[in-house]
Amino acid sequence: MSGQGTGTIHGVGLGPGDPDLMSVRADRLVRGAKHVAFFRKLGRGGRARSIVEGMLREDVVEFPMEYPVTTEIPLSDPRYNEVLSGFYETCADRLRTLSATGEDVVVLCEGDPFFYGSFMHLYTRLSAARDVRVIPAITGMSAAWTASGAPITWGDDILSTVMGTLDEATLTDAMTRADALVVMKIGRNLPKVRRALHAAGKYDRAVLVEYASMEGQTVRPLGEYTEKTLPYFSIIVVHGQGRRP
Template sequence: MAEPVRGRLLGLGVGPGDPELITLKSLRLLRGAPVVAYYASKESRGNAFATVESELRAEQILEPLIYPITGKRPPPPYDYELVMRDFYDASAARLAAHLDAGRDVAVLCEGDPFFYGSFMYLHDRLAERYASEVVPGVCSVLASASVLRTPLVYRDQCLLVVAGTLPEEALERQLAGVEAAAIMKLGSNFAKVRRVIARLGLMERARYVERATMDEECIRPLAEVDPASVPYFSMILIPGARWGEQ
């Protein structure tokens, strides 16, 4: 008997927020997919969903993957890593049921799927068992440089990408002597990151943006940002020195 045809796992980068920044390829695969999965919180369907909502068809099956926890983690004995592993296992199993039934599953990915994206945990669990395709997206680092109107790296300059979730000493070690940097995952880590930037004498060069390319986009001088107001979807860029001015 012929093997049943199984569905494909599609990781679709939908860009940083502006719906016009999705690629033609992502849009084509999204429109053709019978199942659309997306990460969401208990309160919100998330940025990736909002970016493509107007493109979805009524017949498409929606699979919201609701994070068990967002924001501040409860103290031990709460085992965050275990909770998240179980969540990704259960999410992968839900998508596998569609794939086994022959339905392609499009997973919406904010920015690019393979750049700090939660899609990677599904890919890790499913891509060896099912055919998959990953469509790159405009990542938030480049979207941020574009809205800040700042070239990011010239010629042979190096770009460091770090997460603001790193401990303060590790951040300081990484950023010391940096030519250009993108510091992601700010939110409640903002005050710590700004302290490090100030200690390293980088305040003049550092640029802050929140929700780049989204309707609520906001650019502020780093020194004036109220740490209590900083959303998760924000970034600090330290652009490389303008070529010829180093």
């Protein structure tokens, strides 16, 4: 519950990238927001911000939250969590202070705010003392399997979402156990992901979707892709082959 006179912080899911796939509520909040916050890499415009280009009020006050690190420090390095924890706390403090003045804030979130999104790290720091409301959205993986032109699951198929950042043994085990797969956070982990898919017997069914629902969308068998890394907005899907009438 928020205190008397405090504003509301909205974590607004924008969907996979196409503004037409935003919910009606998300569209309304974005267009009416006086204060808008969003994550971005240092020196970049920000993908979330680009999705709402042309939708914001003329007098909008923007708060870009620029990541101090992305891939410069390995995930295994203790400094990674330390640096990001401080960053999220600083962002939360600013949103907390703004909310205390009675102002509402819209935090733009790519995809769904509660699905591997940065907003969840603000939510855990703010929700106990502020009115924080989350607007769900279509996920990037949903856009990816839709772009592939086939259902991701049939009948009793088990669908697993796995991260390319996992170690190879864990990846292989998860891929082997599942009937259908969504593989995310691949990037420079692509060679490892390929090996795990081969070991799990699913490589020949793997489909690579880049920039799902966005400009530049491509869909092709993973085997046709020859590079050793993938751009950020890339998802690999393996369709289930389960029971059907």
